[in-house]
């Protein structure tokens with residue numbers, strides 16, 4: 302279960318941490334802090350020191366209602382930062398994008414994993430991913446970031462998300478993506494009401510039992526706000542609780558803003574899972 306991310310390896314035989322570096326002015330949780338390259342590099346350094354196993358670089362916010370960013374603008378945001386981080390540190394880098402042109406520019410700059418919230422459905426994205434030959438994370442989203450929270454509806458959210466992801470896997474493998482380069486993600490908050498997010502979490506093992514590592518991103522998200530009625534900057538405890546639950550249920554990669562604390566939560570969860578039953 303070792304992913305080769307453009308020469309940098311990500312060992313998913315145990316739960317790992319994906320640190321978030323948003324290079325966007327409007328991301329819901331840290332928008333605007335890392336638009337300049339030095340700040341982004343400092344953030345990368347901090348997250349690595351705190352225990353990140355991979356860094357996710359995003360140039361277009363995907364929070365509900367976020368603005369669409371033109372491809373060239375997105376490239377100009379992410380490529381220099383990826384180049385800097387890739388040259389400075391040995392850590393695998395994922396590119397958080399839906400656009401094929403950004404995927405190409407990011408991998409050229411040193412990214413080694415495509416994190417696509419649209420599961421390579423954008424015109425040209427699947428072909429780009431096949432050509433780039435790096436691991437991909439396929440995530441479920443109902444609608445688009447602009448529309449997804451309007452009226453999300455499911456008859457059976459767990460079954461429908463699972464079926465969608467398996468259909469994407471089938472399409473990707475048929476197009477030439479290697480199955481051992483695929484990761485799955487239920488897409489918490491992407492076209493889901495609170496009850497949908499809770500059901501997906503409760504039945505996460507329906508995804509983690511599949512032969513693909515599962516990535517979970519709940520950091521500071523509405524699943525926490527809805528249940529605890531707390532603002533974005535008061536969601537650390539909730540984020541850690543769900544990180545522990547996710548790893549207990551088999552998630553192998555936790556995407557988070559709070560690497561240090563999440564690393565501790567995951568380490569504890571793993572210690573419980575791995576302790577010998579007898580002396």
Ligand SMILES: Cn1cnc2c(O)nc(N)nc21
Nearest residue numbers: 397438440486488489517518
């Ligand atoms: C970019 N991004 C925001 N939330 C995410 C999530 O839950 N999963 C993945 N793979 N990417 C996300």
